[in-house]
Amino acid sequence: MDFSTILTYMYTEIALVGVIIAALLYDLIAGARGRKYFHGVMCTLMLLFIAGTVWPYQQENASIFGGMFVYAPIYSIVKSVLAIGTLLVFLLSDSWLRKPDTEFKRGEFYVLTLSTLLGMDFMVSAGHFMMFFIGLELASVPMSCLVAFDKYKHNSAEAGAKYILSALFASGLMLYGISFFYGTTGTLYFEDMVPMINGSALQILAMVFFFTGLGFKISLVPFHLWTADTYEGAPTPVTSYLSVVSKAAAAFALMVVLIKVFAPMVEYWQTLLYIVIVLSITVANLFAIRQKNLKRFLAFSSISQAGYIMLAVISGTPYGMTSLVYYVLVYMVANLAAFGVITAVEQNSDGKVNMEDYNGLYKTNPKLAIVMMLAIFSLAGIPPFAGFFSKFFIFAAAFEQGFHVLVFIALLNTIISLYYYMLVIKAMFITPNDSPIATFRSDNSTRLSLLLCLAGILILGLASSVFDGINLYAFGM
Amino acid sequence: MEYYLIVSTIMMFVGIYGFLTRRNLLAMLIAVELILNSVDINFVVFNRFLFPGQLEGFFFSLFAIGISAAETAVAIAIIINIYRNLRNIQVRNLDKLKW
Numbered sequence: 001m002d003f004s005t006i007l008t009y010m011y012t013e014i015a016l017v018g019v020i021i022a023a024l025l026y027d028l029i030a031g032a033r034g035r036k037y038f039h040g041v042m043c044t045l046m047l048l049f050i051a052g053t054v055w056p057y058q059q060e061n062a063s064i065f066g067g068m069f070v071y072a073p074i075y076s077i078v079k080s081v082l083a084i085g086t087l088l089v090f091l092l093s094d095s096w097l098r099k100p101d102t103e104f105k106r107g108e109f110y111v112l113t114l115s116t117l118l119g120m121d122f123m124v125s126a127g128h129f130m131m132f133f134i135g136l137e138l139a140s141v142p143m144s145c146l147v148a149f150d151k152y153k154h155n156s157a158e159a160g161a162k163y164i165l166s167a168l169f170a171s172g173l174m175l176y177g178i179s180f181f182y183g184t185t186g187t188l189y190f191e192d193m194v195p196m197i198n199g200s201a202l203q204i205l206a207m208v209f210f211f212t213g214l215g216f217k218i219s220l221v222p223f224h225l226w227t228a229d230t231y232e233g234a235p236t237p238v239t240s241y242l243s244v245v246s247k248a249a250a251a252f253a254l255m256v257v258l259i260k261v262f263a264p265m266v267e268y269w270q271t272l273l274y275i276v277i278v279l280s281i282t283v284a285n286l287f288a289i290r291q292k293n294l295k296r297f298l299a300f301s302s303i304s305q306a307g308y309i310m311l312a313v314i315s316g317t318p319y320g321m322t323s324l325v326y327y328v329l330v331y332m333v334a335n336l337a338a339f340g341v342i343t344a345v346e347q348n349s350d351g352k353v354n355m356e357d358y359n360g361l362y363k364t365n366p367k368l369a370i371v372m373m374l375a376i377f378s379l380a381g382i383p384p385f386a387g388f389f390s391k392f393f394i395f396a397a398a399f400e401q402g403f404h405v406l407v408f409i410a411l412l413n414t415i416i417s418l419y420y421y422m423l424v425i426k427a428m429f430i431t432p433n434d435s436p437i438a439t440f441r442s443d444n445s446t447r448l449s450l451l452l453c454l455a456g457i458l459i460l461g462l463a464s465s466v467f468d469g470i471n472l473y474a475f476g477m
Numbered sequence: 478m479e480y481y482l483i484v485s486t487i488m489m490f491v492g493i494y495g496f497l498t499r500r501n502l503l504a505m506l507i508a509v510e511l512i513l514n515s516v517d518i519n520f521v522v523f524n525r526f527l528f529p530g531q532l533e534g535f536f537f538s539l540f541a542i543g544i545s546a547a548e549t550a551v552a553i554a555i556i557i558n559i560y561r562n563l564r565n566i567q568v569r570n571l572d573k574l575k576w
Contacts, residue, residue, distance in 0.1 A: 130537050137544045141551050148555050154562050158571045160555045165505055168548055169496055172512035175541060176489060179519035186528045188537065229574040 027107030091449035093237035120249035159233025174213020180206035231299035240339035280307030333456030360433035386461030
């Protein structure tokens with residue numbers, strides 16, 4: 001085997017490993033003075049990494065390492081979407097990382113975050129269940145370290161314990177499912193497994209176990225119990241990373257496995273997904289109404305968004321794949337804008353994250369309030385913003401495959417979600433408050449991140465070339 | 478072969494039962510380890526009895542053991558961190574984040 005094929009098809013991962021090594025070395029060599037520029041150096045490196053890998057170089061599908069690693073142009077697009085999300089998280093995490101109790105371990109934050117990104121990349125382009133499993137674990141083990149990052153805070157430690165124990169449990173169930181697939185088919189390669197899958201009772205059981213493991217990562221409803229606690233306890237930039245990048249990668253990997261490997265069992269997994277979608281959207285919406293803490297609120301909102309993402313998966317068509325990637329991109333900018341505002345307010349007001357703290361925010365910090373409003377409009381799917389178009393494509397993809405009732409239930413839930421999204425806007429603009437959060441100036445890096453998210457919210461929906469561009473590559477998964 | 482599978486299935490469900498009923502974080506961690514070990518038994522047994530010509534199941538179980546060791550290390554680090562914050566590791570004390 002010659003090495004040029006590895007470089008041709010695995011360039012994203014190799015470049016990412018390079019960035020990780022550079023971060024480790026910089027942390028080691030730079031010393032206290034150089035570490036002041038750590039943030040700028042990391043963001044520049046990420047920018048170079050994204051610029052180098054954003055558009056797929058190879059136009060055909062290929063597999064290397066005997067089929068363990070699969071390359072397809074659409075995978076490359078997904079990886080660049082994930083990398084852009086990571087860069088935005090880096091930008092908005094700066095003000096948190098500059099605080100004295102996290103200052104000395106900021107190198108760890110970058111390295112751990114990039115390791116999870118590497119794991120997600122491998123998970124997305126896996127062609128073998130071992131590769132898939134290693135990618136999943138590489139994405140979830142450093143993630144639990146990130147959740148428990150503020151180690152002297154009770155909340156963060158508690159969230160970390162809840163996350164790692166449920167992650168272990170879910171991956172144990174997933175492995176149990178994979179072991180039965182191995183027992184019934186005799187192989188672990190995705191390609192070789194397809195003709196051996198016949199929908200026997202044991203395989204259906206195995207598929208349900210396997211689905212549990214990924215449903216945990218995406219936080220769909222029967223497996224969502226860790227979500228709200230972990231989101232509330234984790235440091236806010238980590239929460240934003242969890243809610244966007246990690247969720248998107250797992251959703252995409254689930255779609256790839258369901259379509260490629262479990263194609264012969266399509267009616268079984270569509271039934272399974274049907275139930276899970278209805279449950280996730282409805283239950284999460286009802287729980288979101290009664291939340292007082294904004295981070296918990298966004299946690300439940302992200303569970304219901306995960307239900308919408310699954311609408312693209314259930315269709316199982318290339319069109320569904322395109323709308324999945326597009327939805328993830330739009331959801332990412334909107335959610336990161338909301339979390340960016342929460343981070344800015346939390347860092348500048350001694351950790352205020354409750355909804356009543358936001359009363360009258362418009363009076364003191366009008367710009368932040370408007371960013372939050374636009375992000376929430378986009379999450380709720382109000383027409384001129386990108387969120388409307390992404391929801392539209394998702395519904396169209398599911399409708400096309402004949403899931404009429406399901407789309408109708410999802411539409412009803414959109415209306416319910418509008419109610420609780422509006423509660424936040426009401427708090428910021430209408431509810432009077434004697435002592436609102438004082439006016440503050442957020443730092444440049446947060447501003448840049450919010451500006452990029454805002455541009456995404458406004459432009460992604462109107463520039464049809466984005467959707468078309470993704471659609472070009474969504475053939476033959 | 479059936480006998481091995483019976484053992485692994487019992488281990489799996491003992492693990493699930495333990496995870497749901499234990500009230501100590503370390504006991505929960507041990508229960509999860511039972512689940513992971515039952516998976517390793519499954520892989521090795523399937524490979525040895527059903528597909529004796531190949532090695533895929535053996536390799537998978539080796540990797541699963543290695544990765545679960547890494548996960549356990551992280552989980553124990555987090556549990557120690559909780560012990561430093563709270564001075565005990567009972568689940569009932571982890572109730573600050575609720576609803």
